[in-house]
Amino acid sequence: MKAAVLFKPNEPLQIVECELDPPKALEVRVKMKAAGVCQSDWHVMNGDWPSPMPIVPGHEAAGEILECGPGVTTVKPGDHVIFSFRPHCGRCRYCTQGRTVLCIGRAAVPPGSLYDGTLRLKHKGQGINQMARIGTFAEEVVVPEEMVVPIRKDMPWPQAALVGCCVATGVGAVTRHAKIEAGSAVLVIGCGGVGLNAIQGAMLSGAGLIIAADILDNKLEMATTFGATHTINTAKDNDAVKKVKAITGGLGVDYSFDAVSVDKTQALAFDALAPGGHAVAVGISAATVRAQYSPMMMVFGEKTMSGTFYGSVRPNLDFPILVDHYMEKRLNIDGLISRTYKLDEINDGFKRMMAGEVARGVVVFD
Numbered sequence: 001m002k003a004a005v006l007f008k009p010n011e012p013l014q015i016v017e018c019e020l021d022p023p024k025a026l027e028v029r030v031k032m033k034a035a036g037v038c039q040s041d042w043h044v045m046n047g048d049w050p051s052p053m054p055i056v057p058g059h060e061a062a063g064e065i066l067e068c069g070p071g072v073t074t075v076k077p078g079d080h081v082i083f084s085f086r087p088h089c090g091r092c093r094y095c096t097q098g099r100t101v102l103c104i105g106r107a108a109v110p111p112g113s114l115y116d117g118t119l120r121l122k123h124k125g126q127g128i129n130q131m132a133r134i135g136t137f138a139e140e141v142v143v144p145e146e147m148v149v150p151i152r153k154d155m156p157w158p159q160a161a162l163v164g165c166c167v168a169t170g171v172g173a174v175t176r177h178a179k180i181e182a183g184s185a186v187l188v189i190g191c192g193g194v195g196l197n198a199i200q201g202a203m204l205s206g207a208g209l210i211i212a213a214d215i216l217d218n219k220l221e222m223a224t225t226f227g228a229t230h231t232i233n234t235a236k237d238n239d240a241v242k243k244v245k246a247i248t249g250g251l252g253v254d255y256s257f258d259a260v261s262v263d264k265t266q267a268l269a270f271d272a273l274a275p276g277g278h279a280v281a282v283g284i285s286a287a288t289v290r291a292q293y294s295p296m297m298m299v300f301g302e303k304t305m306s307g308t309f310y311g312s313v314r315p316n317l318d319f320p321i322l323v324d325h326y327m328e329k330r331l332n333i334d335g336l337i338s339r340t341y342k343l344d345e346i347n348d349g350f351k352r353m354m355a356g357e358v359a360r361g362v363v364v365f366d
Contacts, residue, residue: 003121003138004346005128007054009047012347013137018128021120023069023142030081030143033157035136036060037341037349037361038165039192040284044131045350048286052112054128056121056135058363059085060165062157063141065148072145080155081148082164082323084315085132087115088146101310109133115144137346139365149319155326158340158362159333162193163322165310166360167333170197171322172311173257173282175205180255182206185248187272188228190259191219193336193360194282196226198257200331203227211247213240213268216356225335234268244272252277259283266291270298270305278304282311336360 001020004013023029041057043049065079075081089095089105109115112129119127120142121135129135134143151160170193174180186202188195191214202210203226212223215235223231230247234240245252252274258265261283269279270293297303313319325331338358341349349361 001139002343003056003128003135004058004343005054005056005123006045009045009053013045013057015344015346016123018138019122020140020142021122023067023120024116025070026072026145027069027114027142028065028072028075028145028148029067030063030141030148031066032061032063032136032139032141032365034062034161034365035363036161036165036193037346037353037363039353040165041131042350042354043284043286051131052110052129054123054126055112055131056128056138057131058136058138059083059132059134060161061134061136062160062164066140068145074145075148075150079150080153080160081150082160082319083134083136083143084147084149084164084319085134086310086315087133087144088316090146098314099312100314100316101312114142137343137363139343149315151320151323152327155323158337158364159326160323161362162333162336162360163319163326166193166336167197167322167331168313168315168318169282169311170194170199170259171201171204171331172313172318173280173308174198174201174255176318177306177308177312178255178257178278178280180205180207183208184254185209185211185274187211187213187244187253187256187269188223188259189213189256189265189269190283191223192259195257195259196223196336196359198259198282199223199226199228204325204330209248209253211244211253219356222335222359226332240268241271248274251275254278256280257282261285262289263291267293270294270303273301273303275301276303277301278306281305281307337362340364
């Protein structure tokens with residue numbers, strides 16, 4: 001089987017032949033069908049997020065169960081599944097509270113390996129790590145049972161893959177984390193895959209105004225097709241906060257969602273809030289990024305700042321719901337897929353993503 005392996009940060013992925021050991025207890029082997037090209041993978045590839053090397057990136061994916069190890073009870077061969085890149089031990093304080101994306105029950109396991117601390121993937125005898133313990137830029141993977149969620153079989157593979165990250169993160173940030181009220185004024189900063197889905201989440205929740213902000217006109221044009229009522233090009237507008245307040249009658253927005261999460265966008269997310277507003281950091285920045293906002297205005301304006309990881313979703317429950325939303329035409333996932341690639345075209349996929357040419361690129365496997 002083939003996999004896209006990163007041997008050193010800031011080098012292209014190499015498509016190499018690999019050997020895959022069979023699943024052990026509570027593990028499954030999955031034939032990959034589709035995998036999204038995501039900014040989070042890029043953070044690993046360029047060294048923003050230090051990771052063990054060599055490693056197979058990829059975390060937004062869907063596939064078919066081929067084989068189950070001893071003790072597996074939630075899936076069987078032939079099942080269609082979406083990967084969850086978060087563990088779900090079911091026993092820690094967060095899992096028992098229903099906040100499974102914050103699971104700490106696997107924290108002692110080395111990153112990149114499976115839960116017994118060993119590797120299943122090898123290249124010329126060398127062990128290969130798997131990003132988020134799934135590493136989905138590969139033709140087949142062995143992963144923990146708890147990191148796959150079974151779904152209905154009529155869901156198309158590329159669309160199913162995107163549910164596993166950008167759809168869940170964007171929609172969940174609005175509907176699960178912020179729980180916005182109908183009629184709210186909303187600002188979404190960054191109109192890539194996650195931001196576009198935050199816009200969709202705002203639509204599902206009945207938002208009254210949805211303002212999209214980005215530095216690229218093509219992204220803003222796309223945002224309008226997903227439900228944005230107004231757009232702001234922050235590279236051209238010298239005072240985006242003033243523009244937001246003009247659109248909202250002088251007050252600002254009730255909720256802002258920052259799908260970029262760098263210093264400038266975090267400041268915009270906070271400053272654009274109306275009194276009593278709630279700003280949510282959704283995108284994941286490099287570890288060195290620091291944001292600035294006024295604590296005085298937070299107090300006087302009773303503003304809230306929070307972060308959401310993975311949209312605060314519960315993958316086992318929410319992935320099938322999001323799939324149903326798509327199948328019932330309540331979610332537009334087709335429009336997210338700007339381009340598809342074969343595995344050996346994956347480096348081109350990242351170039352196009354970083355150039356802002358696509359909402360989402362998807363690697364489609366035979």
